[in-house]
Amino acid sequence: MTGHQYHRPGGDTGGRSADRAPAGAPAARRAPCRTATPRPSRLRRAASALLIALTGAATLTGCADRDLFLGGAPPAPEEAIRILPGDGARGVRANGRLEVRVPEGRLERVEVNRAGGSGRQPVAGRISRDGTIWRPVTDSLELASRYTVDAVAVDGAGRRTTRHTTFNTFAPPHRLIGFYSPESGATVGTGLIFSLVFNRPVLDRAAVERAVTVSARPVVEVAPHWFGHRRLDFRPRERWRPGTRLTVQLRLREVRTGPGAYGIQHKTLHYQVGRDQVSTVDAARHTLTVRRDGKVVATLPVTAGNAENPTYNGTMVILERHAVTRMDGDTVGFGAEYDIPDVPHAMRLTRSGTFLHGNYWARREVFGGLNTSHGCVGLRDVRGGGPDTPAGWLYRNSIVGDTVEVRNSPDRTVAPDNGLGGWNMPWAAWRAGSALH
Numbered sequence: 095m096t097g098h099q100y101h102r103p104g105g106d107t108g109g110r111s112a113d114r115a116p117a118g119a120p121a122a123r124r125a126p127c128r129t130a131t132p133r134p135s136r137l138r139r140a141a142s143a144l145l146i147a148l149t150g151a152a153t154l155t156g157c158a159d160r161d162l163f164l165g166g167a168p169p170a171p172e173e174a175i176r177i178l179p180g181d182g183a184r185g186v187r188a189n190g191r192l193e194v195r196v197p198e199g200r201l202e203r204v205e206v207n208r209a210g211g212s213g214r215q216p217v218a219g220r221i222s223r224d225g226t227i228w229r230p231v232t233d234s235l236e237l238a239s240r241y242t243v244d245a246v247a248v249d250g251a252g253r254r255t256t257r258h259t260t261f262n263t264f265a266p267p268h269r270l271i272g273f274y275s276p277e278s279g280a281t282v283g284t285g286l287i288f289s290l291v292f293n294r295p296v297l298d299r300a301a302v303e304r305a306v307t308v309s310a311r312p313v314v315e316v317a318p319h320w321f322g323h324r325r326l327d328f329r330p331r332e333r334w335r336p337g338t339r340l341t342v343q344l345r346l347r348e349v350r351t352g353p354g355a356y357g358i359q360h361k362t363l364h365y366q367v368g369r370d371q372v373s374t375v376d377a378a379r380h381t382l383t384v385r386r387d388g389k390v391v392a393t394l395p396v397t398a399g400n401a402e403n404p405t406y407n408g409t410m411v412i413l414e415r416h417a418v419t420r421m422d423g424d425t426v427g428f429g430a431e432y433d434i435p436d437v438p439h440a441m442r443l444t445r446s447g448t449f450l451h452g453n454y455w456a457r458r459e460v461f462g463g464l465n466t467s468h469g470c471v472g473l474r475d476v477r478g479g480g481p482d483t484p485a486g487w488l489y490r491n492s493i494v495g496d497t498v499e500v501r502n503s504p505d506r507t508v509a510p511d512n513g514l515g516g517w518n519m520p521w522a523a524w525r526a527g528s529a530l531h
Contacts, residue, residue, distance in 0.1 A: 174199070174255040175245045181259035188234050188263065188348045188360075192217075192241075193227065199249035200225030209240045217241070237347060237358045238265040266356035270294060270302075270346065272326075275413070276494050278342075278363035283495030284333040284370045285411040287514040288342055295323040297352035299529035302326065305345045305357065310338050319519075319527030321511040331521045333497065336387070338367040371496045373450075373488070375471050377405055378502035380462045382450075382471065384488070391491075394484040395462025397453065399469040404505035406469070410443040411514035412450075412496045415489065417479060421449075438479030439489035443498055444513035450498065452476075452485030471500070 168174070172181075178193045179186045194204050206217040219230040228245070235241070243259045272290035276282065288308050296302050299320055308316045308328040312335065319327050334340070341364055346357025374383045377398040384392040399405035419440045422433045438452035452475025453461075460466055461474045461484070475485035497517075500508075510519045525531065 168249070168253050168255065171255050171257045173197075174249065175201075175247050175257040177243050177245065177257065177259045179261040181261070183261040186235060186261055186263045188237055190235055190263070192230050192235060194229075194243065194245050195227050196225075196247045199247055201228055201245060202248050202254070203244075203246045204228040205244045206230065207242050208236055209242070234347065234360060235263050236360075237263050237356070238269065239263050264348075266354070266358065268294060268352070268355035270296065270349075270351045270355055270357045272306075272344065272346065272357075272359060274342075274363075276365075278361075278365070281366045281368045281493060282340075283412065283493050283497065284336060284367055285372075285409070285497035285514070285517065286334065286340075286365070286367070286495030287327050287329045287411065287516050288340070289325065289327045289514060290344075292324045292326075294355065295352070296326075297323070297355070298350065299323065299326075301349050302346065302351055302357070303529050305349045307343045307345075309341050309343075310334070311341075312338060314338075317521075317525045317528060319516065319524050320529060321527075325511065327514070327516055329516055329524065333370070333517075334367045336367055336370050340365040340367065367495075368493060371492070373492070373496065373498045375405070375498065375500045376502050377465060377500060377504075380465065382473070382488070384491070392487065394473055394488060397456060397460045397463075397467055397472045398465045398500075398503060399467050399505065400465050401504070403468045404465075405467075405471060405500050405503045406444065406448060406505050406508035406512075407500050407503045408507035408515065409517040410448070410498045410500070410508055411517070412441045412443065412492055412494050412498065413445075413513055414442040415492070415494060416440045416442075417489075419451075421451075436477065438475050438477070439473075439485040441489065441492060442513070444508060444515070446512055448508075448513075450488065450492075452479055452483065452489070469505075471498075 174196065176195045176197070178191050192206070194201065201221050204219065204221060206219060208215050208217055217230050219228050221228045240260060240262050245257050247255050249255070271293045273293070274288065274290050290306065303318055303326065306318070306326065310316060310330070314330045316328050316330050321327065341362065344359045344361045344363070347360040349357040351357060369386055370388070371384065371386045374385070375381070375396060375398060376383070380396055380398065382394045382396045383390060384394070418436050418438055420435045421437045434455070438454065440449050440451040442449055447469070449470045451470055451472060453472035454475050454477045456466060456472065458474065461472070473483070473485035473488060475483045480486045481490065507518055508515045510516045516524060
């Protein structure tokens, strides 16, 4: 059986008008006309007006008088706190300078936030020891984002000045994004090939290849290979050694990949290679043999693809693991032949729909005796997935990046770009797939 996994994709508080009395409050009384206050004389009115004018002027000019006494009026906020990029700037590049500086006094507080596709995030930064400059911890800005800067400074006279500015970074009209799996920090099998699938065709493949590096400790040669204009894979000559640490650097931000198209990612990913596990499916013998670090740890009965729909031969890699998934024949060209909503212990081997998975609907004698599937490799299981069934055991003991080899099937060898099938390509041919050669 081949399979397809389906991916499922502040409020109004009411409030009361400020000029309306709360419910239940006593109504305001109008003063009776007979108690009106007598009008003051013209002389008294003039004296009162003069007194108010004098005291008001004193109040309004009190700070100015103090500033004059201390040596002059305070500078305007844009002079007291100087911020780059300037307020309202647009199209700021990723390498643009972000800085808050005071020519006199010291910075008391600086808060910078970025609003973009991933929401509002604070920008980490530090104020210098002398208090005159704030700079971010990282020296690059995120594209297609809006930044806000809020700063408070204190001058030598103890006067505080605040300033708020905003700026927007460059938003490429066509943004290139590379999708990858698994996420950074995962422990992976020795067969993992790091694969980037881009959201749009890459016309300048050499520029993108220069911006992506995959390195290993212990050091081995890691070579890139393009499959068309949307996919870039990386692998060593042989499978990774257990314990290898992989580092992937995506430095695609502002890399021009074609007319009006730019990369926006700036990430560093880390992976740890776990133990070496290879599962070998013998389609003629209906068995799956698991070898860990070269030693056989289990031999399990399976059912592979039938004569009309044989399982691919060759080396494949576990791409995804799903405790339960739906398999619909209509999505992979089999029409209404099957639609099973709860296939247990499913591990994807190819993008075209080949899985290792649990099977609860076939008769027990099928496993180890007959090939009956539409191309998948099935292991005995129970509905809902049993932890101690052959399928449950294999699922529990497998990780993304583990290698699965299929032999003695009447079908062709899996294509190198179908899943992580690049191990089926000779090393010289793989290296020739670089845009820089």
